[in-house]
Structures are given as structure tokens and as C-alpha cells.
Amino acid sequence: MLKCVIFDLDGVLVSTDELHYRAWKAIAAKLGVPFDRSDNMRQRGVSRMESLEVVLEKSSHTFTEQEKQALAQEKNERYRSMLSGLGPDAVLEGVCDTLAMLERRGIVLAVGSSSRNAPEILERTKLADRMDVVVSGLDITHSKPHPEVFCKAGQRAGVLPRECLVVEDAATGVQAGKAAGMKVLAVGAAKDNAQADFRFADLSEAQSSWNGIFAAFEDSCPEPGAG
């Protein structure tokens, strides 16, 4: 039975994935290395330092740990200056209706994000109060595709992995959800991901399919002793 939906944040609930892209693009330009949307695809779901490596791998220069820390800090400052203008209008299409529908059905709502900025973004976009559980980059040691973030969210929600649905826009996130033993609904940049159980362009397109999604949890996850 479906009991908990764990949402990724950037690119699933909020359009901040675009702001990450712009901030990294500026860092790449400063370093004189090429950087495009396909590079950014590989940054989705992974930590700030791992995202930096995607930029640095195109440079012939070898960076010291100190230089890397300074670049990651500069990216975060650029990103955070863009966050200062963030409000509820950054919430993506279909999100509010989906949250309302899940609330009506008594589903536990959770966020599982690798971002250390997640709590602030949830506050700014007025999504914080709607979430029962938030696990962010501040709470984890391993970023996606490691399942830690989703396992922790499920544990805090007091549910079993097979009772959880992960909603993701990153290939690493889809992998993490499956590794956690959960079903995965892929949207946005991951909408064609073959590993996902359900695929939609966005949550608005998924809207009419939730009865089927709930039913899939009834079919494949019989309760112990049921039947």
C-alpha cells in the first residue's frame, strides 16, 4: 500500500534546477571551460563537490583542494544570490494540486534532496509547512545514487521502503530510489528513464494517472498475512 511520497526538490517541486545550471555556467565561463545542458544533466542529484568535478573535468589545470573549495563556495554564493528572489511562483506545474490530492488521501509527504539549501528553498516557496519529513544534503553522508537520503526519509516517516514512492528528475535519483527498494516516478529531465516505474513530463501530466499508481502498490506489495 502506498503510504509515503518522497519528492526530490530541484527540478521536481521547484524550478531551482535552472538556477543551479546558471550558477555553474558562470563558474565554467570564469575557468574558460565549455559547459552545457548535457553536463548539467550529470550534476542533477549529486552533491555540490561532485557537481564541481563535472565542470573541472574539462579543464587541463589540476586544482588543489583549496581551489576546489573556493570554487564550490563561489558557485554557492552565486546560486544563493539568485535564491533571494525565489518565492511560491517557482513551484513547478502540477505540484500544488498533487500535494493537495495526496494530503486528502492521507499520504505522508516527504522531501529527499542532496541540496544543503533545501530547507531554505522550502521556506521561501511556502512548501515547508506542507511537508511531514525533510531530509536534505545537511542530513546525509552520501549523495544520490546512494539510497541514504530516501532510506532516511522513509525511516523518519515510519514506513517501509515498499510503501514509498520517490519522485525524481535525475538519473542518479531514480537509481537511488530503486536501490532503496522503492517505486520511482520520473519527471522532467528523467521522463524517459527506463529504470523508473512511472514516467511523465511533469506532475501536471501525472495528475490523471494517480489511481493507477496507487493500484500498482496494491498489486505488487501484498500486506503480510493478506489474502
Ligand code: G6P
Ligand atoms: C541537488 C541538485 C544538484 C546539486 C545538489 C547540491 O541534488 O540536483 O545539482 O549539486 O542538490 O546542492 P547545494 O544546494 O547543496 O549546492
Ligand code: MG
Ligand atoms: Mg532534482
